[in-house]
Amino acid sequence: MEDIYVNRKYFNFWQYFFLITFLSTSFISCQKKEVKLIDRNIHAYILHIKNERLHEAFKIINITTDSIVKKELKHHYNFLTQTNNELHDSIKELDKELSFINTVKLPSSVRSLAFINKGDFYIGVNNLDSHISFENYVLAYKEAKKNNDTILICESLKKILFTLYKNSESDSSTCKKYIDVYKNFIYDATENTFYNFYYNDHLGYTTSTSRIKELKKVLKESKTIKNTFIKGKICQLIGIHYNYFDHNQDSSLVYNNKAIKYYSSNTNNLNKIELHGIYNNIGMLKQESDTLSEAVYYFYKALKIELPKNRFLEKEKVNGQLSELFEQRNMADSALYYLKQKIKYSDILAEHQKAISIIDINTRYETAEKDKEIIAAKLKSTKKTNQLIISLAILFIVIISAYLLQKNTRKKQLFAEQAQDLEAQKVKSLLQEQELASIDAMIAGQEKERQRIAEDLHDDLGGLMATINLHIENVSSGNNPNALDKTKVLLNEAYEKIRNISHVRNAGVMANKGLLVAVKNMAQKVNDSNKIHIEVIDFGLNERLENSLELSLFRIIQELITNIIKHAEASKATIQLTQHNYSLNIIVEDNGKGFNLQKKSQGIGLHNIKQRIEHLKGEIKIDSTHMKGATIIVDIPYIKNT
Known part of the structure; x- marks a missing residue:
């Protein structure tokens, strides 16, 4: 019962161990699947947006179940579709969310998208905050790079390059570095078009050479893509190169108008901002060519574009252009009005820049505080992880220790069981040896007793028979009239003595003649009955065996012949004795009715035979078929003297 309890205890332990392992593996597997699903949704959304399939992109938002991912996708979507006031209000919400995102462990794709969103909203609301946008785009790139996320790497690099493109004071080496990185991650025709745009713009700027031919080739190759924004940018850049390098205003206007068509085909917020800039540029071209009425037309169109309320620089610029234009046309009132508008936006811009400086100081302080909180949260998270x-x-360690303990306990149990089995074998062997010693002692005692009886026969009956012989002589001579009576008395006495020792008559034969003679004598006596004929055949029995062995073998043969006489109903039997170098072989056969080997109950005689053979370390084989007699083969190990 104790072993059953121990085994059941270990069985329950391993059940719990495998259950915990299974649950842990399942949990990790589920987490990996969830991360893959999040990445797949974000990638699908970005590809739809890039190809200007806003309706399909919105479907991705609706089917997304993770609340944080859903929020970030919505922010990105709103940046393209919301009104300007809504964009301004979204920045505070984004700041809070980024603070939260920095304190929790999220997939790199989610963090990258969150940094892109923050950069978009800052640059969308106020282009003076482009440095903040640039920092967030770089963070987005680093997050995407962690998992080698090609789609988000390209998305963040496009944002970085666009910020550098808009900033005329940006370092050209920084721009080249990111263009070279971008080249290694291009994965489709749209990305290739964006890359070629930034590459040719950078090369034209740094070498002061026209890239019109190369840009036209890029524009031609872009016919297969759906992104109108980059097509508009290429046309706009070709127009700039025509005006700046070739001083060809007509061609410049042609490509600026093509850009307007592309931007107007999809009026998302990015295209709106670009439309404002291109209208202003065309107005300046018209102003330079003295087509002032057309210049006014395009400046007015620029003013009608709804810009985010903090885009003061663009508003200051277009109002300044109108003021100059009306001054050229000697329209003092209009010139004064737009000059005041320009001054107003200039003052606001100056105040805003001061505010930005104060905000920047405050932001740095808050950032430092947030960094402390983030570090504390990370330390706490690291502590929990540790x-x-x-x-x-x-x-x-506990599991391994328990396993080793269980294994060691099992080994000890096996060793104990083996020791018990070995001890049992030793006891059995000792009992067999003792039994054999007892049998040998019994046989030796029986032999000694029979020798003694034989000696008594010789000494006692020998003398008595000699006396009887004398009386018989007396009867013959007639010298003694009582000799006959005395002879009868002596004969009766001799008869009684013989009856008392008749049971040991065979011992005398064994002692004097050996096994083979004793067996043949026994067979002859049986043959004299004329009921069964026994034939004795011997091979190699030229020398006497050990006395106790001969006696044991004789008793085995005697018992087998007795069984044949009693049960076999046989008319013939054969006893075959063979002595080999290392064994003695006895074969006893008869032509009787045989017996059933499968029958469990066996007679005492056969049991005794088997026991005797076992004590002699021999083997017995029995073969019997119904009505076809039986054959019994006995092999006894014995080393022949050479």
């Missing part, structure tokens, strides 16, 4: 690792390590 505790988890230590707990798992301890659990692992």
Whole structure:
């Protein structure tokens, strides 16, 4: 019962161990699947947006179940579709969300998208905040790079390059570095078009050479893509190169108008901002060519574009252009009005820049505080992670220790069982040896007793028979009239003595003649009955065996012949004795009715035979078929004297 309890205990332990392992593996597998699903949704959304399939992109938002991912996708979508006031209000919400995202462990794709969103909203609301946008785009790139996320790497690099493109004071080496990186991650025709745009713009700027031919080739190759924004940018850049390098205003206007068509085909917020800039540029071209009425037309169109309320620089610029234009046309009132508008936006811009400086100081302080909080949160998270690792390590050590303990206990049990089996074998062997010694002692005692009886026969009956012989002589001579009576008395006495020792008559034969003679004598006596004929055949029995062995073999043969006489109903039997170098072989056969080998109950005689053979370390084989007699083969190990 104790062994059953121990086994059941270990069985329950391993059940719990495998259950915990299964649940842990399942949990990790589910987490990996969830991360893959999040990445797949974000990638699908970005590809739809890039190809200007806003309706399909919105479907991705609706089917997304993770609340944080859903929010970030919505922010990105709103940046393209919301009104300007809504964009301004979204920045505070984004700041809060990024603070939260920095304190929790999220997939790199989610963090990258969150940084892109923050950069978009800052540059969309106020182009003076482009440095903040640039920092967030770089963070987005680093997050995407962690998992080698090609789609988000390209998305963040496009944002970085666009910020550098808009900033005329940006370092050209920084721009080249990111263009070279971008080249290694291009994965489709749209990305290739964006890359070629930024590459040719950078090369034209740094070498002061026209890239019109190369840009036209890029525009031609872009016919297969759906992105109108980059097509508009290429046309706009060709127009700039025509005006700046070739001083060809007509061609410049042609490509600026093509850009307008592309931007107007999809009026998302990005295209709106670009439309404002291109209208202003065309107005300046018209102003330079003295087509002032057309210049006014395009400046007015620029003013009608709804810009985010903090885009003061663009508003200051277009109002300044109108003021100059009306001054050229000697329209003092209109010139004064737009000059005041320009001054107003200039003052606001100056105040805004001061505010930005104050905000920047405050932001740095808040950032430092947030960094402290983030570091504290990370330390706390690291501490928890370390505790988890230590707990798992301890659990692992406990499991291994329990396994080794169970294995060691099992080994000890096996060793104990083996020791018990060995001890039992030793006891059995000792009992067999003792039994054999007892049998040998019994046989030796029986032989001694029979020798003694033989000696008594010789000494006692020999003398008595000699006396009887004398009386018989007396009867013959007639010298003694009582000799006959005395002879009868002596004969009766001799008869009684013979009856008392008749049971040991065979011992005398064994002692004097050996096994083979004793067996042949026994067979002859049986043959004299004329009921069964026994034939004795011998091979190699030229020398006497050990006395006790001969006696044991004789008793085995005697018992087998007795069984044949009693049960076999045989008319013939054969006893075959063979002595080999290392064994003695006895074969006893008869032509009787045989017996059933499968029958469990056996007679005492056959049991005794088997026991005697076992004590002699021999083997017995029995072959019997119904009505076809029986054959019994006995092999006894014995080393022949050479």
